[in-house]
Amino acid sequence: MNQKRVILEGSHFMNGDIACAEGAIAAGCRFFAGYPITPATEIAEHLAQRMLEVGGIYVQMEDEIASMAAVIGASYAGLKAMTATSGPGFSLMQENIGLAVMTEAPCVIVDVMRGGPSTGQPTLPGQQDVMQAKWGSHGDYEIIALAPSSVQEMFNLTIEAFNLSETYRVPAIVLADEVVGHMWEKVAIPPAQKIKIVNRKKANAPSEAYAPFMPDDDLVPPMACFGEGYSFHATGLTHDEHGYPQTSSSEVQQKLVKRLCDKIRKNADKIVRVEEVLLSDADIVVVAYGIVARAALSAVRKARAEGIKAGLLRPITLWPFPENHVAKIAQQTKAIVVPEMNCGQLVREVERAAKETPVTFLSKLGEEPHTPMEIFEAIRRNS
Amino acid sequence: MPVRLWRKPLDAEKVKLPKAEIHILKNQCKGCGFCIQFCPKKVLEESEEINARGVHPPKVVDESKCIICSFCTSVCPDFAIFIVEKPCKEGC
């Protein structure tokens, strides 16, 4: 394969969906299964062309349930695999996202959020799937979710999502929004050798001794794939280290589910990423993510220009939630403002971490994202 | 084939038919009775014995009647019966 055509090194003008697709290819993704849905369709369309060019598989499945299932299958067959969707499709994927969690299948799900519930507003942006990304499937679990706020980040964070998913054997979700998905901006694609790629830890035990769900010290089990000489069983049922179902053992259930949570919780410091702007002396801090963080940054700058000591904390990882970062700034600052394109989702996490510090929520629904002026007004009112 | 066309091979007396060795893994049996019922030669019957699962496993009535069709091996849902051909030394 001609390396040049795999990673399109150079400067490009592209939209967020296409940048996401290119990020996937750069990350080494070689399997995409999806089903068309606005505003994520362009990811599928672009990959329908590009995947085959780089020797990968693009398949349009009959629905999002099938797409998610196929992605897990491909991951277990050894490929880095991804799907992309929006709210309605994300809902359909939830059961199999749980299967990916339970069977520790590395995979990436892109949700380009639009307005919901239900069919909602297909062409308008939303941030309404934040809690669904964390809690959408049944049972207790942890996943990783990243929120890009530029086209460049659609590229970068898709790679990051693959790296994290491969490291922790967990589904990683790129929680984008319609604006970021459809916006056109400059994207710089670095040369291949400058792109950090992480691949899953491979099984290296002799096949007789291999226990597919026996974790290393980092709580992540090395992974064998089908056809690599290890005959093993994987199941969505509660299972022991050998992958054998243990449906009535409380001990096995506790051990497994706690480990699935802990491998993310205990590694949260390594996973969490935030952007911090002008926080050291801030009296008022805006916590914003995705496209809304762009307006928030303008608002913070305007506030500074007017003498208000404002700052911005932008969670890049929404899950695990950067609660230590929020707790820390909450101790230094007088007030927090949280603008979101929903009726109040991540703000609950902010409130929980901020404890006594007052948090003001700024909701926006059914239209374009918050303007800088709207956020600036909120800063002024609360400072 | 109509019965009247049957011929007895001339060497029928000399040819040694392979002999069956029927293996029953008694404690694996769940007592469905398929092997007993569907054996074309009625080689098996239910035993008096009660196994680890509380059922009567089959027992062999007449091993010499077995034609090694292995139907019982295939139809057993519990992998509890199989046939091997006896190693054919002199006079098997």
Add this chain to the structure above:
Amino acid sequence: METVMAHPFAKYLREAMMPHIWCSGCGNGIILNCFVQAVDELQMDLNKLVVVSGIGCIGRAAGYVNTNSFHTTHGRPIAFATGIKLANPELEVVIISGDGDLFAIGGNHFIHAARRNIGIKVICANNFNYGMTGGQQGPTTPVEALTTTTPYGNIEHPFNLVHLAAASGATYVARWTTLHVRRLTQSIKKLLQKEGFGFIEVVSPCPEIFGRYNKMRTGLEMMEWFRKVSAIENFSDPAKAEITPERIVVGEFVDIAKISYEKLIHEKIAEINEKKMQW
């Protein structure tokens, strides 16, 4: 002391998972038995074999076979298997699952996988009901049959699975009952050697639940029913092969050659890259 010889197929089963969960007289064990016999006769490379199941009594089959196996979510084994097969076409991917799993909740995946002609092989244990959840009506429950959710008799029309498979584009379609062990084994061997999407329906007794509600309390009674009413009619019209209490047509219905999806996509990849090289 008697020395106990190991069963010749024991090596294909995961010892740690035995005994299996299936009831006495259940046909699932026979299907598993015929499957491993076919694998044995073909001397298949177990490292290249993946058995995938959905959820249900028969869904446990994946875990019992000593090969690569995945027990997925209810209804989704075909979609999951599609991912495996496309990602690594060298793997032989077999789905063993139930009538409810494959044709109710998973019906859509079945027809689309057949239409695409993905090279995966589907073996369906049709026991006319949802065994695992206690015997509810399903997509193959006969008209008027009693189940826990059709206490006054089933008023829905069952799918004729072989007709559905043939119409959806499967390259191999057969139906047997668990009484036809020899033919079933041979048929599975054929299935495993076909290119493209293949399907075998195995009519199978669930005496514990379906039988109990429908006056066939034992596996034996259900097997006797199969013996009485089944007729081998190879390559007969699948449209006319509806299962009724009086008649179960068994045999091969479809055996055609058609290039598989995975071959086509890899041909495309090769073609595209050849063109690009010339630029």
